[in-house]
Amino acid sequence: MAELEGLEFGKSDFVLLDEVNMEQFMENLQLRFEKGRIYTFIGEVVVSVNPYKQMDIYGKVAIEAYRGRELYENPPHLYAVADAAYKAMKRRAKDTCIVISGESGAGKTEASKYIMQYIAAITNPNQREEVESVKNVLLKSNCVLEAFGNAKTNRNDNSSRFGKYMDINFNFNGDPTGGHINNYLLEKSRVVQQHAGERNFHSFYQLLRGGTDDMLSNLHLQRNPEAYVYSKEGASVITGFNDGSLHKAVLSAMKVIGFTSEEISSIYKIIATILLLGNLEFECDGEIVQLPGAGSVSHVAELTGTEPETVSKALLYRTVATGGGEVIEKGHNKLEACFGRDAFAKALYERLFAWIVGRINTVIEVKNYNPALHGKNTVIGVLDIYGFEIFDNNSFEQFCINYCNEKLQQLFIELILQQEQEEYHREGITWQHIEYFNNQIIVDLVEQLHKGIISILDEACLTVGKVTDTVCLETMNTKLGQHPHFTSRKHCPTDKTMDFQRHFRIRHYAGDVTYSIEGFLDKNKDPLFQDFKRLMYNSADPVLKEMWPDGQLSITEVTKRPLTAATLFKNSIIALVENLACKEPYYVRCIKPNDVKSPVLFDDARCRHQVAYLGLLENVRVRRAGFAYRQPYARFLQRYKMTCEYTWPNHLMDTDREAVEAIVTQHGFEGDVAYGHTKLFVRTPRSLFTLEQERAALIPILVLFLQKVWRGALARMRCRRMRAIYAIMGCYKRYKVKSHFFEVERRFASVRSMADYGKSVEWPTPPAALAQFHAITQQLHRRWRARRIIKNIPPSDMLEVRAKVAAMEALRGERPDWGFGRAWERDYLANPKDCPQSSSNFMRASKDLKSKDQYSQILFSGSVRMLNWFNNTKDRGLVITDKHIYKLEPKKYKVHKKIPLDSVTGLSVTSDTDQVVALHTATQDDFLVYLQRGELCPNQDRIGELVGTLCDHFKRARNTPLPVKVSSMGLSLHMSGKPKTVTIETKAGLVSADFRKSRAGFTLLLPSH
């Protein structure tokens, strides 16, 4: 925690100084620097002092400590600002930006990298692949951009020679979905010339020192930066890094980002082209300028995918359109040729760099973004732009860079100092105005239309004829001589630090800078012969061609003057400032402790100067007097109303302000707030933090509550739907049942009068619910029909009907024919039609038997063939009465054998048409009988009749069923207690059926017809 950092480390926030003055400020800054505390807050602004040594305050553990914490909960750190910006973006869906400022070597680029690492580390907890790859490209892009856009200067070994503003886009989850890099004014003059002790861009040395032998020989390069005019100056300069290994890192980063191998190859071909161009020398032979080294030209042509002749031509001549629309070729003099070559080299590099940035942008741009689907797309911008620069010799580039810093300072003033104070005034908060230097006047000096320096430069460039730098300086002297921030030797003749006709001085907010006007106009005009543009546009290398779209225009078309470099830069910076102004800003103010890159030296004067021009003291004063946080009453209420019983869920007070007062009073923050006309001002972040904490604790409860209500609503909805479904189902079922009933009723309405009582009526298919009912109804109908039929049978026929029913049940359909269709006569022996010769004899004999054995009726009688005691086949009469079974002699019908009917235990018949039957007896002395058919009908089946009659009798008279066995494989029976089997065979030529003894018993032989 910030306050846990002991006082021996100084005050972690300058706001806590006992007195706000430069002495105390510097004392605290120095103490903290010496104690290794390189970061200090001014409220939400982080002041950072370059430690010039590796600090053990970054990495995973530190990131975890800062993640999701409030600003003042931990010691000051870049991570704290990064988290604050991220939180503001995530919590309030605010676009934020982190502006990192400070002079060259103060640590801006390092800070921006730590900030990006922090954001990458805390996002995408679910490790979603697409988000990871966006993060990866964002991080890797630094390495590539630094290789091509940074160089060693006398102030910084890794000085950014371009301005960088990177937007990181986030989805509603707070995960990065893409980004965009804007680059500003690359210092391209460095490509062709470097100050003493400085280097060209890293990329040249990386290629020359790190490229493989193959690569270098393909590019026609030698592994020696000394060998090239453009890299010679920096060849022996010692830097802290290894160009060779960095080259490999850059190559692999480019691959990760998604550069194709063709693109990478084109990039290095361009770098090689530039180096080779630098070594081209022109020879002057009288009027004519020539290129002696044809080899280099052909290499350049090969590397750029062009023809050597066209390359030479572009270097030596320029195409000019005359007034009459004619096109002529004009040879260069030596100076012009050198100038053209250098301009070409610079433009090649500048376009290469812009193309690389554009290429990275196409990879990281947010794709498939749909606001309706993905929610608000929020942005965190990180600005790492070149810091204020004062060199011994300051030129056009320093002018632009320092102007840019003036603009950013202006933004800082507007957002932090001016707007803040204006707001207190507007809101009616008592406020002691704090004085600060407003640099708007310097900004105007540079950019004002018609009067500003840029306008004067542009005018000079537009003027036809020879306007020199000195003439331009004269114009400035005349037009700006009265300006308090502009001076020159002419206006200050005693100042020997400036030369007449050469120097002018601007009193910048950060100090006085003397600029040398030399080269201003050329750099501003930035001329490049159209011939080079056309040459490159016609290259066979598609990557190169893509970088030069303007080469498409023919010479006669190029009429419109392009905007000057200064104006282009001004426009881009104005756009940048506008973009930053609409975001919530977070500031990192970097301070360079000394000019010798020492980790221990705190150069008081240098630091004091930076503190002064960065306006840090004013910042502390405004902060101290001011309020850390403000919000319109309605917004404040909306966010924190759940923390107070009077305001949750809605307050009943007259105004939102009163409701806010209720919240403030409940939490005891009265002393820490001020009430404006429309906003509440909170002095310390601590109060807000308490509210945030309380809110965070309550949110889950609210979420649960909402979930409960919503789940209840869902369940009720589901229940209603189910009920409706059941109601519909019920109605439909009732309808189906009813319609089934109606249909049955309709079909069966007249069955009473039908001949078959509705047997032929087809039943409608019932609904599933009525399946059982349907079966019962069908059965009822059958029964009813049976009753109707039975009712019509005369009582005299009932015996026969019953016997037939009994036969049907007993035979179970296993015999094909069982005499169902004929009248059952029963007493065939007494039937004169069946036995015309013997029936009278039988009637006599049966009369005697009846009187003797007292039976009441003959159940069955007929002629039979059966086996005698000696197993010989004999014809006999078989009579079955309700008391006995008789075996009678077939003429006079004398009784041969008589057994009580009770002793019959069952019957066996075959499933064929034969007339054999076994009557099983309890004494195991069974009757095996073959029924003879009389004359009534010789083919009648009488087995069914015998079986049915006996079964019916047993059922009615004894109430016990008589078991009947129907088998297809002959019969099994016992004779004299012994088991016998009767098989059935047919035999040709036999007149009538006959029994034969067989091994297992008997064979019934049947005639074969």
Ligand SMILES: Nc1ncnc2c1ncn2[C@@H]1O[C@H](COP(=O)(O)OP(=O)(O)OP(=O)(O)O)[C@@H](O)[C@H]1O
């Ligand atoms: N936090 C840090 N920890 C360790 N070293 C640092 C830190 N910040 C800066 N440095 C050192 O200072 C050098 C310069 O820092 P950096 O390149 O970030 O400066 P800059 O402000 O971007 O300068 P320029 O405007 O020239 O680009 C770095 O190369 C590094 O050696």
Ligand SMILES: [Mg+2]
């Ligand atoms: Mg930098």
